[in-house]
Amino acid sequence: MIKESASGSQEVVQSFRKVLGLLGFRGDFEAGLGARFVASTDNSIYEVLPRAIVYPRDAADLNRIVRAARRQSATQISLTARGGNTGTNGQSLSSGVIVDFSRHMNKIIALDVDALRVTVEPGVVLDQLNRELGRHGLFFPPIVSTASRATIGGMVATDASGKGSRKYGKTSDYIEALNVVLSDGSDFEVLPLPLAEAEELASRTGMVGTIHREALRIVREKADKIAAIFPDMNRGLTGYNLQKAFDATADRLSLAHLLAGSEGTLAITKSITLRVMPKPRSKSLVVLRYDDFDSALRDIPIVGRSDPLAVEILDDKVLGGSNDRYPLGRYRGGPRDPGGAPGQRTHIR
Numbered sequence: 001m002i003k004e005s006a007s008g009s010q011e012v013v014q015s016f017r018k019v020l021g022l023l024g025f026r027g028d029f030e031a032g033l034g035a036r037f038v039a040s041t042d043n044s045i046y047e048v049l050p051r052a053i054v055y056p057r058d059a060a061d062l063n064r065i066v067r068a069a070r071r072q073s074a075t076q077i078s079l080t081a082r083g084g085n086t087g088t089n090g091q092s093l094s095s096g097v098i099v100d101f102s103r104h105m106n107k108i109i110a111l112d113v114d115a116l117r118v119t120v121e122p123g124v125v126l127d128q129l130n131r132e133l134g135r136h137g138l139f140f141p142p143i144v145s146t147a148s149r150a151t152i153g154g155m156v157a158t159d160a161s162g163k164g165s166r167k168y169g170k171t172s173d174y175i176e177a178l179n180v181v182l183s184d185g186s187d188f189e190v191l192p193l194p195l196a197e198a199e200e201l202a203s204r205t206g207m208v209g210t211i212h213r214e215a216l217r218i219v220r221e222k223a224d225k226i227a228a229i230f231p232d233m234n235r236g237l238t239g240y241n242l243q244k245a246f247d248a249t250a251d252r253l254s255l256a257h258l259l260a261g262s263e264g265t266l267a268i269t270k271s272i273t274l275r276v277m278p279k280p281r282s283k284s285l286v287v288l289r290y291d292d293f294d295s296a297l298r299d300i301p302i303v304g305r306s307d308p309l310a311v312e313i314l315d316d317k318v319l320g321g322s323n324d325r326y327p328l329g330r331y332r333g334g335p336r337d338p339g340g341a342p343g344q345r346t347h348i349r
């Protein structure tokens with residue numbers, strides 16, 4: 001049973017809705033209990049009932065949403081972005097207002113095949129993007145397991161990566177530009193900047209000036225701490241990525257690296273420009289059998305020498321369960337018998 005919080009007064013919500021209307025909001029607004037109930041869960045164990053859900057129709061709607069929430073600041077309307085809702089930590093749940101990108105803001109805006117660059121709205125689902133890129137022999141390399149649901153906005157906000165990350169890295173490795181809405185409702189295009197340009201922005205008044213001054217102060221004053229604390233990992237990330245936000249050797253400030261993985265806490269993303277890659281012409285799979293888990297783990301350094309895209313370990317429970325539903329022998333070209341002597345290899349092309 002979900003309890004309505006005391007601060008969940010629908011008067012505040014109706015006033016927010018009215019301001020949105022006055023600002024020319026074109027999207028959908030839902031504040032009925034049914035819609036809120038549906039939006040109260042994600043892929044985590046948590047349940048939080050939001051006050052309302054807004055579905056922006058286009059990028060301009062996002063400025064309207066932030067401006068309307070700002071006008072209600074005395075009543076503390078908070079905004080939480082939501083993509084495919086596949087996060088496992090409750091990060092797209094909120095007792096405030098949910099901004100859902102999946103209904104309308106799911107278009108591929110521009111694809112430049114020669115420049116290997118694509119610009120998308122945040123609600124584009126990864127499989128949808130890769131289907132379109134695939135028609136041109138391209139693909140977006142970070143593949144999360146939830147590719148049929150996860151959105152590019154959610155992938156940026158969690159700096160997602162997946163199978164193949166040891167070779168292809170994370171979402172942030174592919175961001176060329178982010179268009180975001182700041183907390184005052186203004187737009188900002190986030191690009192990697194040579195230090196001189198970042199310093200010029202830092203000298204300005206207004207929110208963009210403050211952001212650059214603070215970012216430069218932190219990465220400079222805390223340089224030693226940042227170097228000491230952040231582990232050298234190609235996949236994991238906890239907190240804001242200060243390690244990659246400033247490249248001292250290249251004298252380059254990259255605020256996209258701070259936004260990637262920031263879980264929507266720093267800005268709401270309106271559009272994303274990504275680098276994409278030519279699809280590999282072929283792939284092959286090697287299956288190795290082991291008697292026990294420990295021997296498999298011990299061989300990982302040896303397996304790593306062949307520089308595989310990914311190494312997956314399936315134990316007898318997973319194999320047994322999947323073999324019941326999808327017997328390996330049914331697949332043409334696949335191994336007839338998953339058995340055989342330990343250490344035996346099966347090559348599937």
Ligand SMILES: Cc1cc2nc3c(=O)[nH]c(=O)nc-3n(C[C@H](O)[C@H](O)[C@H](O)COP(=O)(O)OP(=O)(O)OC[C@H]3O[C@@H](n4cnc5c(N)ncnc54)[C@H](O)[C@@H]3O)c2cc1C
Binds near residue numbers: 088150
């Ligand atoms: C079974 C399972 C397997 C998974 N496998 C992987 C995996 O292989 N690799 C991996 O990295 N993750 C994995 N995840 C976690 C999750 O799928 C990813 O983090 C995914 O990228 C989230 O995308 P989403 O669109 O569902 O985002 P949501 O869950 O909707 O939101 C995630 C975060 O992004 C923020 N956000 C969304 N859109 C925007 C926006 N436009 N602007 C600002 N912030 C925004 C939200 O506020 C929230 O903080 C898995 C989850 C499950 C349940």
